[in-house]
Amino acid sequence: MFRWKKYFKVPPAEDILEDKMAANPYYPFTVVRGKELEFSVRYTILYVAIAGSISSVILLVVWVTWGLPQNALFIIPMITMIVSLAAVWNYKDTRFYILKPKQKEYIFSHNDTIHVRGQYYNIYIRLRREVRSGSKPYYHLVLNGYEIDARRITGSSTNVEKLRKLGQKIAKNLNLNYFDDANTSPHHVIRHFRMDKQVFSFRRD
Numbered sequence: 001m002f003r004w005k006k007y008f009k010v011p012p013a014e015d016i017l018e019d020k021m022a023a024n025p026y027y028p029f030t031v032v033r034g035k036e037l038e039f040s041v042r043y044t045i046l047y048v049a050i051a052g053s054i055s056s057v058i059l060l061v062v063w064v065t066w067g068l069p070q071n072a073l074f075i076i077p078m079i080t081m082i083v084s085l086a087a088v089w090n091y092k093d094t095r096f097y098i099l100k101p102k103q104k105e106y107i108f109s110h111n112d113t114i115h116v117r118g119q120y121y122n123i124y125i126r127l128r129r130e131v132r133s134g135s136k137p138y139y140h141l142v143l144n145g146y147e148i149d150a151r152r153i154t155g156s157s158t159n160v161e162k163l164r165k166l167g168q169k170i171a172k173n174l175n176l177n178y179f180d181d182a183n184t185s186p187h188h189v190i191r192h193f194r195m196d197k198q199v200f201s202f203r204r205d
Contacts, residue, residue, distance in 0.1 A: 013140070013155030014162045021166065025173050028143065028153045029099060037099040037174065039143070041151060042091070049087035056081035095149055099123075101175060104192070108148040115147065121192035122146035124177040125167050130156060139181065141167045 029037035093110035123145030171178035180187040
């Protein structure tokens with residue numbers, strides 16, 4: 001039996017993260033406009049939806065061209081196309097996460113449309129435990145906050161101690177709060193507290 005892991009060993013998620021942090025101390029952000037930090041992403045589901053749209057259109061064309069019976073099965077590619085196009089429209093925009101260190105503010109936007117702007121105490125790095133079967137629990141780190149899309153920033157790892165330390169280091173480098181998986185934990189690192197009600201949202205639902 002061929003054991004691919006023996007020949008194609010994938011580095012642990014925490015080692016990959018450590019390398020990325022060595023290359024960029026502000027990971028997952030990059031410095032833009034001289035003073036701000038920016039992190040932009042597109043969701044993988046966008047490309048899946050595009051592939052689904054193209055595949056369903058091709059299937060419909062073949063179906064009609066070959067004169068196949070338009071029975072109940074004909075509805076399947078129709079529904080697939082509609083759902084895929086809806087997903088393309090929903091996820092077409094690039095998500096931007098922006099940190100303003102001087103003002104201690106963050107912005108979350110879809111392209112040029114700002115959805116929320118808030119203070120640093122409402123955005124954070126957090127350790128998350130994954131729901132999996134098996135004896136060893138897996139963890140990963142996310143960037144999350146008030147009215148922003150939670151974004152996973154690491155792979156999965158069972159080395160919770162090292163992943164926790166790296167998460168705390170990321171939060172330190174970005175001057176953000178760090179929260180452990182448990183709501184109450186001695187591993188939380190709180191740098192910013194809510195002192196007033198200065199949180200204002202531009203979210204348009």
